[in-house]
Structures are given as structure tokens and as C-alpha cells.
Amino acid sequence: MSESYSAFVKKQFRKSTFGMISLYTVACITVVAIFADILANDKPIIAQNKGELIFPVFKEMGVTFGVASWPKEYATIDWKELQYDWAVFPPVPYSPGGTDKKLVSLKDRAPSGAHWLGTDDIGRDVMSGLIHGSRYALSIGIVAMSIALAIGIVLGSLAGFFGGKFDILISRLIEIVITFPRFFLIITIVALVEQGSLWLIMMLIGLTGWTSIARFMRGEVLRVRNLDYISSATALGYSTRRIIFRHVLPNAIAPVMIYAAFGIVSAILFESALSFLGFGVPPTVVTWGSVLFKARSSTYSWWLAVFPGMMIFITVSAFNLIGDALRDATDPRLRS
Amino acid sequence: MWVYIAKRVLLFLPTLFIITVISFAVSRLAPGDPAAAKVGVGAEGGMGSRSNLNERTVKMIREQWHLDKPVWQQYVIWTGGLLCFDMTKVFSQQGTDWGNTRFTGKPDLGKSFLDNRPVFDKLIERVPVTLIMNLLAIIIAYSIAIPLGVYSSTHPGTFTDKASTFFLFALYSLPVFWIGTLALTFFANPEFLALFPSGGLRSPAAADWSFWRRSVDYAWHLMLPMMVYVYADFAFLSRQMRSSMLEVIRQDYVRTARAKGLDERSVIYKHALRNALIPLITIIAALIPNLIGGSVIVETIFSLPGMGELSYKALVSRDYPMIMAVFTISAMLTLFGMLLSDILYSVADPRISFGKKTA
Secondary structure, eight states, X not given: OOXXXXXXXXXXXXXXXXXXXXXXXXXXXXXXXHTHHHHBOSSOSEEEETTEEEOHHHHHHHXXXXXXXXXXXXXTOOTTTOOOSEEEOOSBOOOSSOBOTTOOSGGGGSSOSSSTTOBOTTOBBHHHHHHHHHHHHHHHHHHHHHHHHHHHHHHHHHHHHHOHHHHHHHHHHHHHHHTSOHHHHHHHHHHHSSSOOHHHHHHHHHHHSOHXXXXXXXXXXXXXXXXXXHHHHHHTTOOHHHIIIIIIHHHXXXXXXXXXXXXXXXHHHHHHHHHHHTOSSOTTSOOHHHHHHHHHHOTTOXXXXXXXXXXXXXXXXXXXXXXXXXXXXXXXXXXO | OHHHHHHHHHHHHHHHHHHHHHHHHHHHHSSSOHHHHHHXXXXXXXXXXXXXXXXXXXXXXHHHTTTTSOHHHHHHHHHHHHTTEEOXXXXXXXXXXXXXXXXXXXXXXXXXXXXOOBHHHHHHHHHHHHHHHHHHHHHHHHHHHHHHHXXXXXXXXXXXXXXXXXXXXXXXXXXXXXXXXXXXHHHBOTTSOBOSOSSSSSOTTGGGSOHHHHHHHHHHHHHHHHHHHHHHHHHHHHHHHHHHHHHHHTSXXXXXXXXXXXXXXXXXXXXXXXHHHHHHHHHHHHHHHHHHHHHHHHHHHTTOOSHHHHHHHHHHTTOHHHHHHHHHXXXXXXXXXXXXXXXXXXXXXXXXXXXXXXX
């Protein structure tokens, strides 16, 4: 065997057409999420006002990060009404939370030249909401999964490595957490606390979603613990941490990524389902699920039902396909 | 076998204990006094928070729901109620007298904050709708998924296999709450197609109709939610069936069966299918805990009077006794599902035994 295991998995993964397409899809969504401010914003990207060149979008980022503050004359301004010398607006010239006051009747809220995907009942642009929503969806998926990965890998490897009482304790813990009715637990806590936040949802999904990873890691460590290369590492006097992270984990990383891909799917679905039921994020935050929530109260607005669901569907399919392709790629029967 | 089941049930006890503690803790986790919240439930604002009447009401409610007692006593009373014991008289001003415990023969999960009715009664009357729909959905899903999975795996690479695999994958990735909303928006909406009613179980005038007409009306109301339930289970099951069947067909005993000259039919249906079904049987266990979780979404969308809708309403109105009950029940269902899965596993696969190995 000349190539490393991860190189082999990569090669196998590239053979999967759907896997690669999905990888590019996720990359696209990531790019949209990163540049959401520039893609959809009610402020111009660059403009000349009274002879002065301004970059309101970037200024806004600065304000968000706390390194800049709005000058007095711009603090409470309506950027759309300003008389610019010239201005370049983002492709979607609305902010996710900004309401379009020009809309009066229900018909105006349907998809049109001004609002490509329509607006919700209080005039917030759906497309802008979806673009910014990709941020929430991805960050919920990634943060929740990172929490689950950290807990799962650490507990699983410790249980496998030390065995004995430690193993029994952790295995019991896994058994208990598995029996939690996850969806109902999360929905209950989020609904009962005063004001649900994204962080709370991420934490809850992560804290309840690590069991399968821990189980896998435990089995994996148990399997390799008595193999020669681990014995030699132990004989060389390496620390437990070094053995686990440098010698056990690298081989387990590809299968763990399968759990991660499917874990991201369930995290995104959990959050959307929560927002869809009206729990979860505060009403000012626009996520894919919360746009869908609006569709429940106004059945006329079909665009509120169709587009956010489409985004969830595309993202979820992509991660599912990546998971499938990874599973096929790590299948030992493929190795010759 | 029985020894194994008994062992497993014993092992569930600590888990159950932790779950009841969590359920209890979660309901106390909410900021503010549940009793004050209860007062708020009845009146939509308008009540001065400092009025004398209000304070008396809160005090009364605290006594009625045992909120005036220390937390551990509340927990004991609640758990006692869950196990069919009336322990409300155990703790009094005079001290603790365990002799006052009464066996009632019926779980008492407290009274709902919303309408003061016993939580247990409210739950029981909601069970049939949820149970019937879920069972029906599972049966329909299995009866389509198994033949489809068998066909797909025995004709690998054909157009039907590829198309169904692709289609099933798409179905599998479609979120239930989206499909439900779409179905409601496009098929039960006068703006588009009003093929189905937009919610509920019966037409308003149904009480006067003949039995036959009432049944048709009932089926008509259940059609859309049933389709949503079925597709979700079905997509999952068919994918499992296909991969499980593909796995089995590669096995040696299938090759042996072919080699000894059996016709394809009996190879597939007698030798392969039986083994391929094993993982599918155990999946039932995974579907059981979904009963409530999935029902919350579907029943809320289609406003069906089942357990899911009940729990949704309880969550919205912060009806703590109800939330605790539903939480505990779904945890118990999960435990039951796991146990069932283990037992079914040993029934379906004689190679697996949980007792002592016979030499």
C-alpha cells in the first residue's frame, strides 16, 4: 500500500459524480453566506454623496465588528432616499430585516421585478432573507456538529482507550443520551426559555447529537488499541493524547466525516423545523425556517412556502449526497 | 429470553429516573413563577400584577399545583402520580406521613394549566388519531417499500432502479414541514386547488350524515396528512430495503442457493428476502419515538386533534404539566422502541440469542 488512507478516500470520493456536484453546491452556498452582506443589502456598495466617496456596506461590517461607527449624518438615514451623485447597489438592494413601505396590497408582495422572490407579510424581501439565511443554516450546521464532534471524539476515544470503569460509565451515558426524545427535548427547552437564541439551539443540537460518533470512536479505538503500531507508540512512551490524536484519529477521520455530514443535515433540519413551528430564533432574525413559518399564516403567499423550502432541500440534499459518497468511498470492500 | 428482557427493563430504570428528573427540571427551567404564568394564561394581559385578587389567585394556584412545597416534594408527588400513586396528602403542614400514599390504579400527571382538566385524560383522548395515522402510514410505507426495494436491488443498473433510487433520494431529503406546507398551499387552498380540506378531521355538518358518508368525509380529511406521513417513512424504508437486499444478495448462501439449481424466485423470496428483512424489522423501533416528534409537525400543519397538536399547544401556552407528561411519554416510547427492536431482532434472526449460549 503506497498511498495513505486519506488519499485513497479522496480518490474514491472524486469518482462519485453526485458527491462532487454536492461539494461544489456546498461551496457555492458557503460563498453566498460569506458575501451575503455584499449580495443583499439596502445600502450601496460604493457611492458618491456630495462629492464624498463612501462605502456603506463595508462601513456596516466595520460597525458590526465594533471597529467603526456611523458618522452622525448617516446614523438614521434611509439609504434608498438619499440623493447620490452616483451609487452602485448590491444585486439584491434590500436588507433581510428591512421592510419595503412602498408595498400596499397583498398582490404587491408577490414575486416581481423589484422583489424577485416576493416579500413576506410585513414587506421584508424574501431573496435577501434567503441569502442571509444561508449564514444561519451553515453556521448552525457547522457549530452544532463541531460541538458534537468534540464531545463524541473525546468521550469515545477515552472509553475505548482506557476501558474498565471509564468505559462502563461512558457507555451508560451514551445509552441515556440516546434515549432522549431529541426533537421534543430541544423544542421544549427552546420554547420554555424566555427568548430562544441561535446559540442555545446550536448547543442543544450539539449536546444531544454526539452519541453515534462516540460509539464509533469507541469501537475504532478498541479495534486498533492492540494493533502493533499503537503498542509501539505506547512503548515509545507517547502520551495518551498524542496517541489518540496522532495515531488513532487520522484513520478514523474519514468515517467520522460521514457522521458529520449527516449530523449537519439533521442540525439544519432541526433548526428549520423549530423556526417553522414558531419557536427558536427571535422574530427579528430571518432564517429559512422562519420564512416558511410566515407561509403558514398567509396561505395566499405561495412564494413564502416554495423558495425557503427549496433552499433547505438543496442544502440538505447536498450534505446527504456528500455523506453517501463518503460512505461509499470509505467502504473497505472497494480497496484492492 | 425473558431473563434478557427483565435485565434490559431493569437497566432502563436509572435511565427513566434521569429522564423524569430532566423533564421535571426543564419545566422548572423557565424563568418566572409557573403560578404567575398560569394567571397570565387565563387573562390576556389587562391584569394589574400587584392587585390583591391577583396575589390571592396565585397563592391558590400554588397550593393547587403543589408549587408551595419544596422542589423534591413536588418531584415525589409527580413521580408518584406517574406510577399510579396518590401522594398529595403525604406532605402537609404537620409533617411527612408516607402512610398517606394511596394506590389509584390510574396515572395522575397533574392538571393542565389551560383548562384544569387532568393531563392524563386529555392525552388519552388524543391518542387514537395519532396512533391510527402513524400505524396506517407505517403499514402503507412498508408494503410499498419492500417490493420496490427488492425489485430495485434485483435489477441493479436498470432504468427503473436508477430512476427509483434517484427519486427516493430526493424524497428522503425533502423536509416534512416543507412538503406539508406545500401540500396545504397548493392542494387545500381556494387560491389554487381546493381538492382537500385545509385541516381538521370532519366537515362541520358531518354529525347528521350517514355512516358511509361520514367515513368518506373522514378519509378525505386524512388523505393529505397521510400522504405526508407515508412519504417520509417510505423514502427512508425503501433506501434501507435496497441496501440491505444488495448486501444479502452478495452473500455465500445466496450463491449456494443458486448453485444448487433453485429458481430465481425462491432464491430471492425464500433465501435472500428473509435475511434482508431483519434490519427493516428493527427500524420499526426507530419509527416509534418519531410518533410524537413527527406528529407535532404534521398535526400542527393540518390542525389535526392528535397528541402532536396537543403538545404544540402546550408548548405555545407553556402548559407545564402537559409538557412534562408528553416529554416523559416520548422518552418512554423511545425506550420501548429500543427494547422492541432488540426482541424483534432475536425473533427474526435465530443466530442472535441473548440468553446463555448453549454449547
